[in-house]
Amino acid sequence: MAYKVKDISLKDAGKKKIEWAEAHMPVLIALKEEYEKEQPLKGLKIAGAIHVTKEVAVLLRTLTALGASVAWAGCNPLSTQDDVAAALADEGIEVYAWRNNHDEYYWCIDQIIATKPNLTMDDGGDVVFRLHTDFPQMMTDVIGGTEETTTGVHRLKAMAKDGKLKYPIIAVNNAETKWDFDNIYGTGQGTIDGILRSTSVLLAGKNFVIAGYGHCGKGLAMRAKGMGSHVIVTEVDPIQALKARMEGFDVMQMDEAVKIGDIFVTATGCKDVIVEKHFKHLKEGAVLSNTGHFNVEVDVKALEKHAKSKEEIRDNCMKYVLPNGKNVYLLAEGRLVNLSAAEGHPSEVMDLSFANQVLALLQIVKFHKDMKPEVYEIPAEQDQRIAMLKLKSMDVNLDSLTEEQKKYLGSYAEGT
Numbered sequence: 467m468a469y470k471v472k473d474i475s476l477k478d479a480g481k482k483k484i485e486w487a488e489a490h491m492p493v494l495i496a497l498k499e500e501y502e503k504e505q506p507l508k509g510l511k512i513a514g515a516i517h518v519t520k521e522v523a524v525l526l527r528t529l530t531a532l533g534a535s536v537a538w539a540g541c542n543p544l545s546t547q548d549d550v551a552a553a554l555a556d557e558g559i560e561v562y563a564w565r566n567n568h569d570e571y572y573w574c575i576d577q578i579i580a581t582k583p584n585l586t587m588d589d590g591g592d593v594v595f596r597l598h599t600d601f602p603q604m605m606t607d608v609i610g611g612t613e614e615t616t617t618g619v620h621r622l623k624a625m626a627k628d629g630k631l632k633y634p635i636i637a638v639n640n641a642e643t644k645w646d647f648d649n650i651y652g653t654g655q656g657t658i659d660g661i662l663r664s665t666s667v668l669l670a671g672k673n674f675v676i677a678g679y680g681h682c683g684k685g686l687a688m689r690a691k692g693m694g695s696h697v698i699v700t701e702v703d704p705i706q707a708l709k710a711r712m713e714g715f716d717v718m719q720m721d722e723a724v725k726i727g728d729i730f731v732t733a734t735g736c737k738d739v740i741v742e743k744h745f746k747h748l749k750e751g752a753v754l755s756n757t758g759h760f761n762v763e764v765d766v767k768a769l770e771k772h773a774k775s776k777e778e779i780r781d782n783c784m785k786y787v788l789p790n791g792k793n794v795y796l797l798a799e800g801r802l803v804n805l806s807a808a809e810g811h812p813s814e815v816m817d818l819s820f821a822n823q824v825l826a827l828l829q830i831v832k833f834h835k836d837m838k839p840e841v842y843e844i845p846a847e848q849d850q851r852i853a854m855l856k857l858k859s860m861d862v863n864l865d866s867l868t869e870e871q872k873k874y875l876g877s878y879a880e881g882t
């Protein structure tokens with residue numbers, strides 16, 4: 467089996483991590499047990515690029531148990547856990563992933579595309595975009611794909627709108643049991659984890675600036691507040707800005723926030739959020755980081771150009787000396803800090819996201835002939851099913867409606 471990883475001898479450490487993840491992903495394991503006999507993915511080749519973490523390894527074990535053959539790459543140069551990649555290669559997965567650079571990253575994507583897949587699984591849209599633009603000859607057997615994150619869904623919807631998308635994609639990101647859990651609780655906790663591992667700063671008493679009060683921003687704001695930070699939000703959407711204000715956070719323009727922030731995290735999915743004009747206003751010791759999908763939110767190129775010098779002072783923490791003599795710190799090259807400087811989202815929350823991935827693939831296998839080359843939402847029943855499975859694993863019981871209550875909720879006759 468072909469593979470390329472950093473060091474295959476890391477496999478045992480990787481396997482231990484995967485075992486930990488497996489023990490914390492009961493929904494995914496329940497789906498594996500339910501469908502293993504049926505082999506619904508038998509004979510299908512999947513080309514996937516989602517961050518190579520211990521949780522993805524549990525997903526890949528599930529997909530292969532359901533009959534698929536899988537070729538895998540990371541979806542960000544810095545997010546691969548090299549020991550996990552080694553363990554996957556050792557288990558016979560065709561994996562091309564190591565903590566690498568931009569060119570090596572695309573080389574890995576090209577390897578999985580070269581397997582001429584039947585299904586694609588994407589996290590950010592790079593596989594689908596490259597398949598459509600550079601390797602259309604490898605797309606002839608594809609019946610559909612899934613997309614894991616907000617930015618990828620935006621890209622793929624734009625492709626569909628332009629008439630460029632050639633096969634159906636299910637927007638796993640937009641499932642309630644994904645967006646409202648992974649992006650909120652996963653990114654919230656993981657981003658704090660990445661900042662702490664790369665700086666060990668005290669969060670209490672700091673001005674913590676969050677750009678974008680969407681799903682990720684909300685989770686992060688909640689966690690930063692809980693750690694004693696004073697949270698400041700920047701937004702472009704009036705409703706989200708109002709929500710942040712009513713939650714008790716300061717809301718202001720980035721032009722003002724840069725003057726008082728101690729720690730900055732961009733979480734917008736947009737570009738050019740912290741740019742050159744802001745650098746001269748930063749406080750001594752300001753920490754800049756990003757948790758959005760691509761490294762375009764902090765203008766790192768401008769920072770490199772603007773700074774007098776730079777020095778890596780600890781893992782994932784680069785000190786830049788600005789022309790005005792101030793030191794500012796950039797974490798993980800401006801790439802998503804939770805996955806580059808920490809381990810990504812905890813297993814418990816990826817359990818929900820990856821259960822959605824598995825069920826979305828089964829939907830495509832069953833219904834692809836009736837699907838158009840569009841971006842589809844996750845059906846509500848799938849969300850309900852996954853939430854029920856998760857609650858069961860947590861020993862949480864809920865009430866159910868009586869017939870009388872159902873009738874009441876569906877009628878209009880009873881008033882005061």
Ligand SMILES: NC(=O)c1ccc[n+]([C@@H]2O[C@H](COP(=O)([O-])OP(=O)(O)OC[C@H]3O[C@@H](n4cnc5c(N)ncnc54)[C@H](O)[C@@H]3O)[C@@H](O)[C@H]2O)c1
Pocket residue numbers: 615616617618648649653677678679680681682683700701702703706733734735736737738739757758759760802803804805811
């Ligand atoms: N780090 C991770 O592991 C992780 C996990 C999930 C999602 N993501 C990524 O994080 C990003 C945000 O995802 P989300 O689900 O929170 O999206 P979202 O759409 O829920 O929220 C984004 C928010 O940013 C705001 N915004 C957009 N441009 C802005 C700008 N220039 N300045 C200030 N605010 C702006 C929007 O109004 C919106 O409220 C995406 O790139 C997504 O792919 C990362």
